[in-house]
Amino acid sequence: MSASLNQNTQVLPRWPRLAEVFAGEGRAWIFIGKSVLASCVAAWLAMWLRLEQPSTTMITVAIVMHPHSGMVLAKSFYRGIGTLAGSVCGLALMCSFPQQRELFLLSLSLWVALCAGGAMLYRNFMSYGFVLAGYTAAIVALPVVGNPLDVFDSALMRVSEVLLGIVVAGVVSDVVLPERLRMVLRKNARAQFARFIDFARGSTGGAIPRAAMEQAHLEFVRAAVQLEDLRASVIFEDPEARARSTRMRLLNQHYMAASTSFQSLHHLINRLQRRGRDAVADALIALYRPLGVALTPPPAQQHDPVVLMPRLRTCVDALPTQAEALRAGLVDEQSRLEFDTGATLLRRFATELRDFTTVEHALRAGTLHGSVERVHFRRGNDHAGAAVAVLRTFLTMITLSAFWVVSGWPFGASAMLLATIFSGLFAAAPRPFAIVFDMLIGYAAGMAMALVVEFWLLPGSDGFVMLVAVIAPFLMIGPWLGTRPRLAGMGPGFAIGFVYLLALKNPMVYDPVHALNDSIAQMIGVGLTGVAFIFVPAVAGSGWQRARQMRRLREQVVLAATAPLRGLAWRFESVSRDLFQQVAAHAGPDSAESRSLLAWALAVHECGRALIELRRELLDSAASPALQQAVEAAVHRTARLFRHPDMARWQSADHAVQQALDACAQAGVGAVSIRPYLHQLRGALHDDESPMAAYLPPDPLEPAHVA
Amino acid sequence: MLLDIVPREIALSDVLLPGLLPIFVGCLLLLWLLDSLIGRYGLYRFVWHPPLFRLALFACLFGLAGLLLLH
Numbered sequence: 001m002s003a004s005l006n007q008n009t010q011v012l013p014r015w016p017r018l019a020e021v022f023a024g025e026g027r028a029w030i031f032i033g034k035s036v037l038a039s040c041v042a043a044w045l046a047m048w049l050r051l052e053q054p055s056t057t058m059i060t061v062a063i064v065m066h067p068h069s070g071m072v073l074a075k076s077f078y079r080g081i082g083t084l085a086g087s088v089c090g091l092a093l094m095c096s097f098p099q100q101r102e103l104f105l106l107s108l109s110l111w112v113a114l115c116a117g118g119a120m121l122y123r124n125f126m127s128y129g130f131v132l133a134g135y136t137a138a139i140v141a142l143p144v145v146g147n148p149l150d151v152f153d154s155a156l157m158r159v160s161e162v163l164l165g166i167v168v169a170g171v172v173s174d175v176v177l178p179e180r181l182r183m184v185l186r187k188n189a190r191a192q193f194a195r196f197i198d199f200a201r202g203s204t205g206g207a208i209p210r211a212a213m214e215q216a217h218l219e220f221v222r223a224a225v226q227l228e229d230l231r232a233s234v235i236f237e238d239p240e241a242r243a244r245s246t247r248m249r250l251l252n253q254h255y256m257a258a259s260t261s262f263q264s265l266h267h268l269i270n271r272l273q274r275r276g277r278d279a280v281a282d283a284l285i286a287l288y289r290p291l292g293v294a295l296t297p298p299p300a301q302q303h304d305p306v307v308l309m310p311r312l313r314t315c316v317d318a319l320p321t322q323a324e325a326l327r328a329g330l331v332d333e334q335s336r337l338e339f340d341t342g343a344t345l346l347r348r349f350a351t352e353l354r355d356f357t358t359v360e361h362a363l364r365a366g367t368l369h370g371s372v373e374r375v376h377f378r379r380g381n382d383h384a385g386a387a388v389a390v391l392r393t394f395l396t397m398i399t400l401s402a403f404w405v406v407s408g409w410p411f412g413a414s415a416m417l418l419a420t421i422f423s424g425l426f427a428a429a430p431r432p433f434a435i436v437f438d439m440l441i442g443y444a445a446g447m448a449m450a451l452v453v454e455f456w457l458l459p460g461s462d463g464f465v466m467l468v469a470v471i472a473p474f475l476m477i478g479p480w481l482g483t484r485p486r487l488a489g490m491g492p493g494f495a496i497g498f499v500y501l502l503a504l505k506n507p508m509v510y511d512p513v514h515a516l517n518d519s520i521a522q523m524i525g526v527g528l529t530g531v532a533f534i535f536v537p538a539v540a541g542s543g544w545q546r547a548r549q550m551r552r553l554r555e556q557v558v559l560a561a562t563a564p565l566r567g568l569a570w571r572f573e574s575v576s577r578d579l580f581q582q583v584a585a586h587a588g589p590d591s592a593e594s595r596s597l598l599a600w601a602l603a604v605h606e607c608g609r610a611l612i613e614l615r616r617e618l619l620d621s622a623a624s625p626a627l628q629q630a631v632e633a634a635v636h637r638t639a640r641l642f643r644h645p646d647m648a649r650w651q652s653a654d655h656a657v658q659q660a661l662d663a664c665a666q667a668g669v670g671a672v673s674i675r676p677y678l679h680q681l682r683g684a685l686h687d688d689e690s691p692m693a694a695y696l697p698p699d700p701l702e703p704a705h706v707a
Numbered sequence: 708m709l710l711d712i713v714p715r716e717i718a719l720s721d722v723l724l725p726g727l728l729p730i731f732v733g734c735l736l737l738l739w740l741l742d743s744l745i746g747r748y749g750l751y752r753f754v755w756h757p758p759l760f761r762l763a764l765f766a767c768l769f770g771l772a773g774l775l776l777l778h
Contacts (some may be wrong), residue, residue: 175757239746
């Protein structure tokens, strides 16, 4: 459907904005239609199968329906596991403490809290698994808390209802006009490739201002993380994508590696130019030129990996001889060292660019045979955020339990159940205040509608068709709210509130007193979740968390300096980018904070990668013990500087790097491969446009470096 | 039937489960296997609506297995 709409936009260029609006609205209404269809089918099936509470199935549908879920069969797998784990836990709790309500409520609160923490720690589909694990445990155990003998039957019924809801939501969103994420992934991957090639080609002139570099870096990081997010979802949509997934990951890793080398190279050239060492900078730019030529085939083929691949390959092969020729033109030893540093970086960049293009070619040609290196995109997860979510949920649940126990409130179970659902669903929400407020409004509106429907409209309607006719317009409102950016927070609240209070049954039970009492209890449950969000604010996006993540970003250099080398480069590139993206998503654009973040991110990428390459070279080279010691000292001092940056540590790191360079000079031929990396590290430490500028000695005299 | 091997109800530590349940799970596993094979060799490009095809395939598998295997 979206494809045909896109075609319409191409056919009708006369009103492009109108077509755009229709394309967007079309997608929204498809989702609304699918949600209503899933709810109604779920209700009908639950009644047909004579399940006790069709409303449970409908609530489950309301919880798991999501506009961008494609293939849900495999995704439902996680949800199914969550449901089963939750029901087993609910059953076990009920069997362990049948007459100990305090212990029972305490352990149930703990379980729900842990599930909310898990929902926060994992992303996407796994997160829903955790939400459902908490929700099922509560829904299995709470309604029969006064009658423990029924718990097994209740568990069986609730699990059947929840699983039915998951299956219906899965099948409907997969089969009826599915939104194909794969197309989005393909489009994004191609745009990313084209963008990067263009940028590399456009920068062959040499100098890129730091600001432009930072913007480009921001964009490259965003593209890399988005590609990984999409890939992780698409493999659940499409088995063909699953088969391509390993190469997709490799592509992204090559992309990240190439972008790091690229910016390191440009920082180096910029530094040389700023310090007036134009002869070396010009030689490097001359060495760079063939790469630019290789990237410039006839315009129509500029983004075609088939054309680019052989050109890059010849270019990489020719680099050493060209470097040799250009190096001969430089006279003093210092310039030669600087040139070697640049040439090493350039060779690394060219090789990575070639590999990137090769993988892209394999992906486009659909060559999926043969094995490729398995790489993983590591995430920089924040455990503190999850811990805070656990604490918050636990406090909510335990407060509700205490209130329930002390007051002997007959509707305490409803309040607790609602608190369970919402603390899981919104654990990872970025701005809790607004979300809580929206969801309360949505919930209240949903319940009011449910009262109207239940006591004015439903009694007059007869049969399932009439039922659907009555409730469908109201079922539409929830997902409709969900597709409006400004009202999105109310969507789930409305949908769940409406379906829960309506409590469809076959045969239907009309009990206004019960409904009103229940609605009060539910409002209290939702409200208390909101209060808890205010008392224990979400950490996602708070200044405290950003500061922590900044520190973790810097500590990536420590990781690069100390972790085992195997697979380290891949790990470093992906974790540092994921962390960076998480901080960048919450820091306002153009704020002082985001500028400092960008500057640090660039420094971390450059130094961390240089350290990894340095350690690798050190391992391969036959360096003398003294040299080895000096280089290791330099690596560790640099790591220390990044852990707690201050002037004294900067001086110590700089001193150690300088000593290692001197040791290299004495070692002579044995240390040729190590020197460029040390020199690059030294340059990065002395970069007066990076955050290191704050620690530089006041008068950055170029110390006379004796080679 | 020659193949009726799965009893109508299975007692799992005294909890009676319908015999269809293991068949259902087995069919899901089989479907997952077939699905990855089809995807691996890119055969879905001959199919108009892959999810619908998958659902239909599952219906066929489950119907067939249920009719043949249940006692």
